[in-house]
Amino acid sequence: MSGLYLGLMSGTSLDGVDGVLADFSTARCRVAHHAFAPFTPEMKAELLALNTAGPNELHRAALAANALARTYAGVVQALLRQAGLAPAAVRAIGVHGQTVRHRPQAFDGTGYTLQLNNPALLAELTGIDVVADFRSRDVAAGGQGAPLVPAFHQGLFGQPGRTVCVLNLGGISNLSVLGADGSVLGFDCGPGNALMDHWCQRHTGQPFDAGGAWAASGQVLPELLQALQAEPYLALPPPKSTGRDLFNPTWLEDRLAAFATAAPADVQATLTELTASACATDVLRYADESKTLIVCGGGALNGHLMRRLAALLPGVAVASSEAHGLPPLQVEAAAFAWLAHRAVERQCGSLASVTGAAGPRVLGAIYPA
Structure with a gap:
């Protein structure tokens, strides 16, 4: 089974998407390629607006998630071109999504964390298994859901x-x-x-x-x-x-x-x-x-x-x-490639000492290609 994974990260800076191709075939992660896609001013403005309550936000969030998936797919294609690889050569994509609300343990004791994403669409667009929604399992176990790196x-x-x-x-x-x-x-x-x-x-x-x-x-x-x-x-x-x-x-x-x-x-x-x-x-x-x-x-x-x-x-x-050993703009994307690798192998990706959860958990939901 391939040791190649893609990691995609779009963080709270809202500048765009960093992606890496990482190799886990040896004990130590090796990042082979990096690509970046900036957000358009319109996408950045909408993602920022969705951090707070607003009109018709469920509809807007769903469309923003679709746009994100297309941006993610563009980064995936750029990485595959750099590496000269077909989609079948990559075991899975780990994609964080765009955090728009993060309120663990609030309101009802469990709270929630919400990352905009459409991993099903990303799997359709790329032909590669996608692992997403890494934070919510830790929150369900009583943790903060963050940080996961x-x-x-x-x-x-x-x-x-x-x-x-x-x-x-x-x-x-x-x-x-x-x-x-x-x-x-x-x-x-x-x-x-x-x-x-x-x-x-x-x-x-x-x-x-x-x-x-x-x-x-x-x-x-x-x-x-x-x-x-x-x-x-x-x-x-x-x-x-x-x-x-x-x-x-x-x-x-x-x-x-x-x-x-x-x-x-x-x-x-x-x-x-x-x-x-x-x-x-x-x-x-x-x-x-x-x-x-x-x-x-x-x-x-x-x-x-x-x-x-x-x-x-x-x-x-x-x-x-x-x-x-790893440029600063590649570290978080590599972390989500690693988390995807852990999920595929059914290995825990979280640390209870970090998040305060009831214990370590296998993180992420898998969307098969």
Whole structure:
């Protein structure tokens, strides 16, 4: 049976879809190819709008899921072309879907997590088995359903006898603490790029602050930073997870009300400092013995943010995941290829120590080609 899997990830940054072709025929995951498809402005706007209640949202969500499946299929075709492979050569596609609501344990004690997707359509379009809906089984077992990447991080970046931290900086930031004794802890720290991207788009027209140059041109506003850091979520102990349900433009506007005269570049600098400080605080709180922080996700390309992390973590080697064998924009997609591999093999993909579920579970639903 083929050891080749495709992983597709579209995260809370809403920039588009990263896809990888990963080989699991040996003990260590090897990523052979990478492809990316940006979201159109219209799709990005609709996916963002579907994060909150709105008119006719069930109809709109179904059509958005169809559009996502077609975008995913385009990434799959690009990867197959790069590799010179027929669909039959790939065992399965692991596809995360686009999170639009994430409320585990809320309301009725179980709560829910919702990722827009149409895996049946993706299976039709590609002719490859699709594994999707990875989070809901963990939520059903009493867990957070997130983050799901720490188990993959352990296999990829873990170092026996040393505590290593892995920080994913997507729209939301999440930290994996890979213990020297083999233990694993993981949770969402708080905002990653989501608030910074929103503010940058609003004031510069650019989708993100390239390299963090705009933030670097401003000054951190201490009183605003303190107001942002007062968010109760940041002080909660793990297991915990969050998303745009909390860290969204409304959350930001409520806290900016008392700072109406602040220069936009200073607000950007402060939002960058919020992300850096939340992540650094959690590294010091839960892994003060770690001397290594491996950073992946789009935030790893933000030079100013990386410098702020290094400044807040003296004595810790802060480096992009590329220096550890896998480029930062490929790590999450590779994780969902790995989760698909686990599902096909009927092996557990979650860690109860991370999500707080009743135990590890086989994650994902399989849609045969």
